Amino acid sequence: MRPEEGTLISRAQAIAALLELLTDQPVIICNGFPSREAHKIADRPTHFYMIGSMGNAAAIALGVALAKPHKQVVTFDGDGNVLMGMGTLATVGALKPKNFIHVVFDNEVYGTTGNQPTISNVVPLEKVAKAAGYVNVERVLDRDDLVYEFKDMLKKDGPSMLLIKVNEFAEDAGRVLHGPPDMTKRFMQAIEG
């Protein structure tokens, strides 16, 4: 057991804390449990829930952020997802969109497929982001730090990454109920203007 394992919060607890601090910002949520849990905790039209295209959450969020430079854009991502689309850390770091906040739930496993280990236990993803050019980068282990740092990031120019170490617990959340074409339409209308 890792030294911090017993004290970590769950991803669902982290998502609940983050969503309390968000209002009408577009949030692009990666495939797997993060989308299912966010959908269960608070289903907002400004949420774009991914069901496929693993590794692309940050790229989609970047597209939104570049097209809407005056809107703060958030992505909820996972360690497996970030590792799969790691090149996007470089693209974000190079383009430096000020309105881009990248939240990574790091549980060191591929959760939906049976908790096979990723390699984020030995590759600190927030350091990769920092090296790539993210402006603000924080790694947090508990709810209080999460709230403090995320509030701070909402006030700062990015790009920012908040990496939250979470335990492996997955909420009994069910699948996202909206049909994918409806999610596209709903999200587009919600972030218009």
Added chain:
Amino acid sequence: MIESDAFVQALQGMGVDFFTGVPDSILGGIIAELMDRRLYTPAVREDEAVGMAAGAYMAGKIPAVLMQNSGLGTSLNTLISLNQIYRQPCILIVSWRGQGGKDAPEHLVMGEVMPQFLDTMKIPHRVLTEKTAVEDFKWVAETFMKQRMPVALVITKGVVKGLHP
């Protein structure tokens, strides 16, 4: 031969206002023109470019993604499990490397199977020619609007002016 600025002008005329992609020599002239006009956002992988285009589309843009045909392989999962499932269109500007078996070895297999590959992926496609350019662009615009799916305009060597004449 179609001039790069005329090509970009035609896309802008269709309303395309977000350009990303990964370069190819056949697309060199077009990308140089896009960079001159400060319209181009470079991506590091084609699936990332397709993802960025999807985000831009949902934020109200009309996106185009430039890539060589090898990039179709790289972006396959994004094109089917994002664009097709969620009905998010984008215009793929795809250079046809390996066409007719005359290219470096790494291009030959994709060069041969590309039309069938696009058919299998249910991506409507058309090869741009100088003679039919006006209709080709019109077809792209109509297919984009009507089908709300990715559509590919295939660029063969020598049809659009490159960097090295």
